[in-house]
Amino acid sequence: TNNVPDTTGDYDGTASNVTYATGYIGNAAVFNGSSSYIQADGIFSSSPSVMSASVWFKTTVDGNILDIGDSSVSTAQNRIFFSSGLLYVSLNGGGGGFASTSATGLQDGNWHHIVAVWDDGTVTNGIKMYIDGATTPTAQGNSTQSFMSALNLFIGANDNRGSSGSPSIRQYFNGSIDQVRIYNVELSSTDVTNIY
Numbered sequence: 001t002n003n004v005p006d007t008t009g010d011y012d013g014t015a016s017n018v019t020y021a022t023g024y025i026g027n028a029a030v031f032n033g034s035s036s037y038i039q040a041d042g043i044f045s046s047s048p049s050v051m052s053a054s055v056w057f058k059t060t061v062d063g064n065i066l067d068i069g070d071s072s073v074s075t076a077q078n079r080i081f082f083s084s085g086l087l088y089v090s091l092n093g094g095g096g097g098f099a100s101t102s103a104t105g106l107q108d109g110n111w112h113h114i115v116a117v118w119d120d121g122t123v124t125n126g127i128k129m130y131i132d133g134a135t136t137p138t139a140q141g142n143s144t145q146s147f148m149s150a151l152n153l154f155i156g157a158n159d160n161r162g163s164s165g166s167p168s169i170r171q172y173f174n175g176s177i178d179q180v181r182i183y184n185v186e187l188s189s190t191d192v193t194n195i196y
Helices: 189-195
Strands: 014-016 019-022 027-032 037-040 050-059 063-070 077-083 086-090 098-102 112-119 121-131 139-145 151-155 174-183
Touching (some): 050 063, 063 174, 077 112, 086 121, 112 189
Antiparallel strands (some): 019 027, 050 112, 063 151, 077 086, 086 098, 121 139
């Protein structure tokens, strides 16, 4: 359907300037690269120690796919985004660690799948990404900061809040996003394969 409900019924999103077209499964949200995003507030009642996200996407340019961020400060962002031809999974805006891989073949306008994993605290290889059903991480990096609380979800944009807590949207996504799933556990390689 052409809306953004949460399947649990607890965290339905609010779409701004989003259209809908044929997706990977059913319909997908289409983002215009300049003003489109989906927001869902308070997706965790308390900050988890581990978090995973699964997303189908297609695009031909850089932009922010997903942002799980604190409601009040700019640095507390767990993100999936393209920048300068690289696909990143970052913790706290990159200041807490990141994993990246070449975007070769991922900005071809076809559907691709990513699973991102963030592990709270100082963890070796605590940030992982799996691309297109890979059974081992396509890239991984070290985690050096803890998560923040009061986590909100932005799809198709980066929520860059300052100390006032007021949203400042930037790095919009230009393309389609489908089947966003957020977990408070680390997905295993078997989970990744099954979701893919």
